[in-house]
Amino acid sequence: MLSMERVLLLSETSSTLVSPMGDPNSLILSLPCLLLTTLALLHYPTYSVAQTLFVFGDGYYDAGNKQFLSGNRVDANSPPYGISVGEATGRWSDGRIVPDYLAGFMSIPRIPPILRSSADFSHGASFAVADATVLGSPLETMTLSEQVKKFSRNKNKWTDKALSEAIYLTYIGSDDYLNYAKSNPNPSADQKQAFVDQVITSIEAAIKLVHEAGGRKFAFQNLPPLGCLPMVKQETGNEKDCVKLPSEMAALHNNNLLKLIEKLAQDLESFQYSFYDFFSSVQNRVFEPETYIFGTGTAACCGTGTLKGTDCAAKNVCVNPKEYVFFDGKHLTQEANFQVAHLMWNADPQVSEPNNLRELLVFPLDIPFIYNVKRLDQVGKTGSFVI
Template identity: 25%
Template structure:
């Protein structure tokens, strides 16, 4: 796909579209399950204490959690995540991490974990990218974690039992986003963006296979978020700088990375449309992260922000991005801005609670899912 075609796809991503199931009217959910990476991890990275994870536990240090919880909860934000806002709006408890011992998962759980990839760790190893940080819990590992939970939340019944399927039919599934860490493994460790793009079909096919696995288990309402405009995030701007001004757009974002996200989103929507046609009794929702955050980057003041997505609220070093690997948020020398709610980027990698709130609202009631998750007042 050439750049002109990519631009056309970007224009088509004006709103999230629903691959709709006929007759869906009542969107009351009794349970919610979440899968994905650091954007949805409610604590699995801290519970799952491998040696590799210890490198990442800055998320367990102040000032993470300062805005809402008042202390770190191992969420990668100053407060709540998108999935937290979805749960609260639907009258559900905040989702416990699925690896937490003794937690009650009957009303939901988050399988998401920092560093999660779509592609299996063995695949990444096969292409020379088998670094331990990407071995926390790939997509298929998370699906197995979910399978392991089912007997305890289905009253001891096997996943194939009808009462378990009935239970899952009353559940909302948020599946992703996936793919960001796959690209991180590639572009941070030697591959070019063009080389990473060659693996996008593999990533999308893997995500689609995960959606199909959930459908076969009994899921009927599945929200599948797309990729973000990562070319506007401080971590990428810091580690992948270019001397050519033409590589940046007018907002200071790296064009090639954003085009990679647009490409993934176009392929993902196509694959989800195919799944929707195959499973007409299931509702598959494509959730548009890209368009909403892209609009925030372009017009921050319109959304109540004093800065765009580029500079981090929490970090060290100042400068254009306020991001240093050895003094990132949660580490010695890093500090948080006074008002995180005025900022879009929390730590140069993840979003502030204020952005997460807006994203959740855009998915719940539109216009970044159409029709939205909530189809009428509950």
């Protein structure tokens, strides 16, 4: 019998059923994509399931790389980070993060940080680092370009077959737009578009480098409404309403990123992808937290200030993180990460276009990829936000 938490995920997955036990073998594929994929596989009966996962991004995906680059104390290495799993692991959450759950759904071990030289990288590596950006060169982190170069230098750790069948998971850009909004409080429409174009151009170059190195299956998590982060609202004094400019920039970025990926699917050989609408998922939970079994989507679990938006420390943590969407002023709780991972893995095209990650995993490399099932912006998802 489905638990209430899992039933409520159906409001975002439509025809998709989510397993109450987190067992990917009991999940049902979204029906439109399942039919198309099944028809393709009837003609190409031999296919393989990826056993390798590569992760690129910032603090949302960082599995512990930050500690190897920082000369200072890293907050995620100490409680209250990790309190829901009994220890701090360098992850910016009270417990597991999205790549951890996705690795579990793939039936492989959690993916280790690339900078932990003693780790077992047989199933992939995480290059994500907290505070990472697409543009610029912030201290004690790696930009997306630097992460991809690190991947290229280490690709001999894996076979060509593993590289071609692997999933390449990416989430990055939040800090680019948060920093831009702080420095440019009143940009014109042309200025906003020009900055987004710079970010997208750099992302395109990174994707092409991964593709040249053998990558074929790409998964993207777009940006949330950044003006709804507790840290942003608290800093700007908008404790009740989301801040307009950061959310606008995120929505503009998401639309342009989707257009880029659709173009790459046409231009690059065997390029396959899954694009998850994280923006709408966060927006839903911020404004209707009870629907998703959260107590609040406004304040963070850990921190100080009216929305607990800054200074997360052991003395400032809530009693039950599962009641919160945000653990600190910027990052999600383990429970929110769990819901996000399930949506990426098994949602229908209104949430993950054109295929979810589970479908992408088994799609053969030697047939044309079905990439235009339904556009997110055509169903009123990507690019919409509530002020």
